[in-house]
Amino acid sequence: MSTFHFSVQKRFIGKAEEIDRVDLVPEHPLMATIKEIARRAGVSIGTVSNVLNGLPTVRDAARKRVLDAIEKLGYEPSLLGRGLRKDKTNMIVVIVPDITNPFFPGAVRGAEDIAFQNGFRLVLCNSDNDATKEATYLREMRTYRPSGLIIVPASLSQGIEEAKAYLKAGSCVVYMDRIPTKWKGDSVTSKHEDGAYAATKYLIGLGHERIATIAGPLTSPSGSARLQGFRRAMKEARLRVPPGYIQEAEFNKQDGHEKGKRLLKLRQRPSAVFAANDLVAFGVLAALREEGLHCPADVSVVGFDNLDDSDVVVPALTTVDQFAYQLGAKAAQIVVDRTRGEKKSVRRILLAPELRIKESSAPPAAKGRIR
Amino acid sequence: MSTFHFSVQKRFIGKAEEIDRVDLVPEHPLMATIKEIARRAGVSIGTVSNVLNGLPTVRDAARKRVLDAIEKLGYEPSLLGRGLRKDKTNMIVVIVPDITNPFFPGAVRGAEDIAFQNGFRLVLCNSDNDATKEATYLREMRTYRPSGLIIVPASLSQGIEEAKAYLKAGSCVVYMDRIPTKWKGDSVTSKHEDGAYAATKYLIGLGHERIATIAGPLTSPSGSARLQGFRRAMKEARLRVPPGYIQEAEFNKQDGHEKGKRLLKLRQRPSAVFAANDLVAFGVLAALREEGLHCPADVSVVGFDNLDDSDVVVPALTTVDQFAYQLGAKAAQIVVDRTRGEKKSVRRILLAPELRIKESSAPPAAKGRIR
DNA sequence: AGCAGAGAATGAAACGATTCATCCGATGAC
DNA sequence: GTCATCGGATGAATCGTTTCATTCTCTGCT
Numbered sequence: 001m002s003t004f005h006f007s008v009q010k011r012f013i014g015k016a017e018e019i020d021r022v023d024l025v026p027e028h029p030l031m032a033t034i035k036e037i038a039r040r041a042g043v044s045i046g047t048v049s050n051v052l053n054g055l056p057t058v059r060d061a062a063r064k065r066v067l068d069a070i071e072k073l074g075y076e077p078s079l080l081g082r083g084l085r086k087d088k089t090n091m092i093v094v095i096v097p098d099i100t101n102p103f104f105p106g107a108v109r110g111a112e113d114i115a116f117q118n119g120f121r122l123v124l125c126n127s128d129n130d131a132t133k134e135a136t137y138l139r140e141m142r143t144y145r146p147s148g149l150i151i152v153p154a155s156l157s158q159g160i161e162e163a164k165a166y167l168k169a170g171s172c173v174v175y176m177d178r179i180p181t182k183w184k185g186d187s188v189t190s191k192h193e194d195g196a197y198a199a200t201k202y203l204i205g206l207g208h209e210r211i212a213t214i215a216g217p218l219t220s221p222s223g224s225a226r227l228q229g230f231r232r233a234m235k236e237a238r239l240r241v242p243p244g245y246i247q248e249a250e251f252n253k254q255d256g257h258e259k260g261k262r263l264l265k266l267r268q269r270p271s272a273v274f275a276a277n278d279l280v281a282f283g284v285l286a287a288l289r290e291e292g293l294h295c296p297a298d299v300s301v302v303g304f305d306n307l308d309d310s311d312v313v314v315p316a317l318t319t320v321d322q323f324a325y326q327l328g329a330k331a332a333q334i335v336v337d338r339t340r341g342e343k344k345s346v347r348r349i350l351l352a353p354e355l356r357i358k359e360s361s362a363p364p365a366a367k368g369r370i371r
Numbered sequence: 372m373s374t375f376h377f378s379v380q381k382r383f384i385g386k387a388e389e390i391d392r393v394d395l396v397p398e399h400p401l402m403a404t405i406k407e408i409a410r411r412a413g414v415s416i417g418t419v420s421n422v423l424n425g426l427p428t429v430r431d432a433a434r435k436r437v438l439d440a441i442e443k444l445g446y447e448p449s450l451l452g453r454g455l456r457k458d459k460t461n462m463i464v465v466i467v468p469d470i471t472n473p474f475f476p477g478a479v480r481g482a483e484d485i486a487f488q489n490g491f492r493l494v495l496c497n498s499d500n501d502a503t504k505e506a507t508y509l510r511e512m513r514t515y516r517p518s519g520l521i522i523v524p525a526s527l528s529q530g531i532e533e534a535k536a537y538l539k540a541g542s543c544v545v546y547m548d549r550i551p552t553k554w555k556g557d558s559v560t561s562k563h564e565d566g567a568y569a570a571t572k573y574l575i576g577l578g579h580e581r582i583a584t585i586a587g588p589l590t591s592p593s594g595s596a597r598l599q600g601f602r603r604a605m606k607e608a609r610l611r612v613p614p615g616y617i618q619e620a621e622f623n624k625q626d627g628h629e630k631g632k633r634l635l636k637l638r639q640r641p642s643a644v645f646a647a648n649d650l651v652a653f654g655v656l657a658a659l660r661e662e663g664l665h666c667p668a669d670v671s672v673v674g675f676d677n678l679d680d681s682d683v684v685v686p687a688l689t690t691v692d693q694f695a696y697q698l699g700a701k702a703a704q705i706v707v708d709r710t711r712g713e714k715k716s717v718r719r720i721l722l723a724p725e726l727r728i729k730e731s732s733a734p735p736a737a738k739g740r741i742r
Numbered sequence: 743a744g745c746a747g748a749g750a751a752t753g754a755a756a757c758g759a760t761t762c763a764t765c766c767g768a769t770g771a772c
Numbered sequence: 773g774t775c776a777t778c779g780g781a782t783g784a785a786t787c788g789t790t791t792c793a794t795t796c797t798c799t800g801c802t
Contacts, residue, residue: 031514031540033758044782049760057780079514080455081758084787089451091494100480100679105470112470112497116504121512123462124495126483133487141492143402143449143788169402253679282683289685308471308624312653314660314685404788415752420790428750452788455757514758 032073040069052077083145088170090120091146092335095137097129097154101251101279102307103324104152107176110328111150118336120147129250131157138162142169148335149173150328153180155220155250172338174331178221186338188331188349190322192222195353196229199274199302199320202355204237207363208272208300212245214259214284216276223251223276226304230274245270249280256283264291264299271299271364278303278310281317285360296362306356315359322353403444411440423448454516459541461491462517463706466508468500468525472622472650473678474695475523478547481699482521489707491518500621502528509533513540519706520544521699524551526591526621543709545702549592557709559702559720561693563593566724567600570645570673570691573726575608578734579643579671583616585630585655587647594622594647597675601645616641620651627654635662635670642670642735649674649681652688656731667733677727686730693724 034052038045043062050058051066058066069075083089092115096104112122123141127134131154138149142165149166151173158180163173167185175187203211213230216223227246234241244266249255256275260283263270275281281303288295295301295315303310306321330349337344405423409416414433421429422437429437440446454460463486467475483493494512498505502525509520513536520537522544529551534544538556546558574582584601587594598617605612615637620626627646631654634641646652652674659666666672666686674681677692701720708715 034760035758045759046761046782046784047780050781053760059780062781076510076514078455078516078758079511080451080460080516081787082760084449084451084455084789085758085760087787099476099483100473102471102473102476105473105476108495109471109497112495116497121508122495124479124483124493126480126487137492139447140450143447144451145449253683282680286683309653309680309683312624312657312680313683405790406788416789417752417791418750421751424790430750433751449788452757453790455759455787456789456791458757 031078032075034075034077036073037066037069037075040073041065088145088147088339091123091144092120092148092150092332093123093125093137093141093144093146095125095127095134095149095151095153097127097152098251099124099126101277102309103277103305106307106324107152107328107331110325110330111332112328114329114332114336120332120336120339127154129154129156131159135159135162138166142166142171145169146171147339148332150176150331150335152177153220155217155223158182158219172335174334176327176331180221184346186334186347188327188334188351189222190327190351190353192225192322192353193229193232195304195320195322195355196226196274197233198229198353198355199304199318200230200233201237202318202357203272203274203300203302203361204233204239206272206300206361209239209364210245210268210270211239211241211272211274212247212263212270213274214247214249214256214263214276214280216249216251216280218248220251223248226276242268249276251277251279253279253283253286256280257286258283260284260287261291264288264293269299272361273299273301275301275303278305278307278317278319281319281360282309282313285313285317295360297365300361300364302361304353310356310358313360318358318361319356320353321356323351326351402449403446405446405448407444408437408440408446411444412436459516459518459710462494462515463491463519463521463703464494464496464508464512464515464517466496466498466505466520466522466524468498468523469622470495470497472648473680474648474676477678477695478523478699478702481696481701482703483699485700485703485707489703491703491707491710498525498528500525500527502530506530506533509537513537513542516540517542518710519703521547521702521706523548524591526588526594529553529590543706545705547698547702551592555717557705557718559698559705559722560593561698561722561724563596563693563724564600564603566675566691566693566726567597567645568604569600569724569726570675570689571601571604572608573689573728574643574645574671574673574732575604575610577643577671577732580610580735581616581639581641582610582612582643582645583618583634583637583641584645585618585620585627585634585647585651587620587622587651589619591622594619597647613639620647622648622650624650624654624657627651628657629654631655631658632662635659635664640670643732644670644672646672646674649676649678649688649690652690652731653680653684656684656688666731668736671732671735673732675724681727681729684731689729689732690727691724692727694722697722 034045034048038048048066051063125137134154160180160183166173175183177189179187179189215227218224247259249259273284281301284301303317303319306319310317310319405416405419409419419437422434496508505525505528531551531554537544546554548560550558550560586598589595618630620630644655652672655672674688674690677690681688681690
């Protein structure tokens with residue numbers, strides 16, 4: 001007993017020296033442990049644990065003494081210790097390809113809200129759209145035994161082995177936004193194909209006939225689904241899609257700008273462009289300005305995502321809202337429910353996107369058709 | 372020995388049943404532990420640990436057998452177990468007020484890059500600008516024994532007690548962007564006052580005399596510093612700041628829009644507005660459009676942050692670049708260095724912001740002065 | 743041959759929690 | 773008075789690591 005006391009004392013002094021001049025908070029000597037609480041309350045650590053976990057088999061008198069000690073020492077249970085023992089933590093690992101694309105913070109925000117309310121915490125990983133980095137994160141973070149994994153896979157990563165490993169380890173997995181075709185588990189995404197179809201059809205309805213698209217990476221499910229939607233609408237309207245009218249780009253402004261320029265330099269310049277997402281559309285708007293063209297007078301532009309900034313841009317961007325916040329929130333909700341022990345069958349949530357007509361789209365100036 | 376074997380076998384079957392129909396990856400039975408590696412390699416767990424940590428006191432023969440076993444079982448060391456034992460994990464807790472403000476993802480991205488390269492992982496917390504939520508995160512995440520804490524405090528939170536508790540527990544703490552006046556430890560921020568001064572002086576140099584500002588929350592250090600910079604420039608130029616020319620707003624578009632409207636409705640409409648940040652400036656641009664005014668012809672607008680989207684907006688926003696990525700990267704670098712054992716004295720990094728002149732600012736249309 | 747010393751390897755203790763079989767003590771029934 | 777019962781409380785075992793004092797095994801020297 002006395003040796004134990006001594007060793008604590010010694011360590012305490014050591015740490016205090018290490019962090020010179022930081023004055024110590026009165027009653028909280030270092031990090032109190034369950035053992036210390038038990039000692040102060042005069043009960044066993046098992047009893048403290050029972051209080052902590054709200055088990056009913058604790059007499060009121062004992063419970064009170066425990067709670068008092070906890071209060072007094074400012075005790076906070078170690079999530080590391082608990083996690084190790086229970087083989088599960090309150091973390092939810094979230095992997096996104098690019099946190100600087102505002103679509104993802106929107107989704108992350110939704111996930112964070114739901115997670116926080118339910119006592120879960122988010123570990124955010126940025127894969128940089130790099131399958132190798134993604135794999136590193138996956139392999140390593142699994143050892144923290146998170147409650148769940150919410151993943152938007154990198155464009156080139158179609159592997160789901162690591163995800164399965166999470167399932168095997170008892171964590172639930174939700175694929176978000178981009179769902180690998182092989183994945184049979186929980187997922188949340190919006191109807192990319194429908195959204196693209198609606199947007200294209202809308203342009204057709206305005207009277208456009210020379211409609212081009214800048215698709216996202218075709219290796220990503222969302223990119224290729226949006227292209228399919230575009231093609232379906234064009235086919236249905238029996239409109240030709242000349243060579244060069246389909247460009248492929250990364251989901252960012254730079255690439256949108258570059259591919260946009262390419263479109264605008266075509267012999268037969270398109271009168272409307274459907275962009276894979278808002279960032280790409282922003283790039284197209286910039287390209288238009290550089291070429292001295294006007295939107296929507298010369299070229300209509302439609303995006304996808306409905307980022308906050310699509311209202312700020314001039315002209316305000318006509319776009320397809322895919323409810324990023326909701327996407328994230330739903331994904332987190334699945335993790336919460338499953339962790340609570342819900343055994344229900346696979347949930348594959350599909351949100352219906354909505355076209356938001358703003359200022360960047362208008363009927364074409366009367367000109368020749370494609371022939 | 373045989374009982375040990377049996378118990379492992381039993382557990383394996385149990386888990387496998389729990390996750391029905393997920394086919395097992397060949398050689399990776401569940402989550403292999405160091406004990407299993409030791410058994411396969413025919414060495415003690417201590418030796419495996421030594422291999423893992425690159426200690427030189429392992430014979431090549433033994434090392435090879437261990438590495439082979441690791442490879443074969445796809446073993447990954449448990450960061451929970453390691454963290455508990457070492458009383459420290461590879462996590463860096465990052466707390467930001469609002470992840471949907473693109474400035475923060477920019478900074479987070481910088482921090483993530485540096486962290487990842489050095490083997491650290493980011494735990495992202497969104498305080499919602501709510502001091503209570505922030506405190507909850509702080510209290511709880513500390514028990515994960517992170518290597519560091521990078522915090523952008525909520526506007527109303529000037530408390531640094533919890534941060535000190537991290538220091539006491541051996542985690543390093545870096546305040547970012549908004550530095551509480553009482554904080555004496557490591558910090559990274561840009562020279563808000565200088566940036567605001569430069570922006571205001573630039574407007575004055577253009578010939579503006581009726582210059583208004585929409586300041587950020589004055590409870591936040593960055594908000595009040597930028598206002599000070601504005602005031603200093605105005606005072607130096609002996610320009611009056613009429614009542615109503617200083618509005619206070621949250622750092623977001625909605626509030627910028629509202630306060631912008633208020634400014635534009637003043638009897639003496641300002642000919643230039645310096646906004647607390649780009650989001651606020653975006654709101655002002657929207658307000659201008661609604662009022663049928665033109666920028667910069669009728670009113671010049673200058674922002675702060677140089678968000679990616681400040682180029683997309685029309686007119687492109689003149690703004691003060693404060694290098695979000697660098698801010699985050701520097702903060703993470705401090706955590707990395709300190710965790711590596713660097714004892715150097717306090718580091719208070721101040722980045723010099725730079726004015727980026729674009730399209731939203733121009734000399735004023737000749738009109739009356741304020742008198 | 744005997745021994746010192748160095749290099750390798752071992753294995754028990756510890757980190758902070760949960761879990762569960764066991765034990766304790768009071769009560770009630772007979 | 774004896775015994776079964778049961779609600780409370782206990783404390784050892786456990787989770788997967790690291791650490792370190794100890795032990796083991798050589799090698800080389802006298």
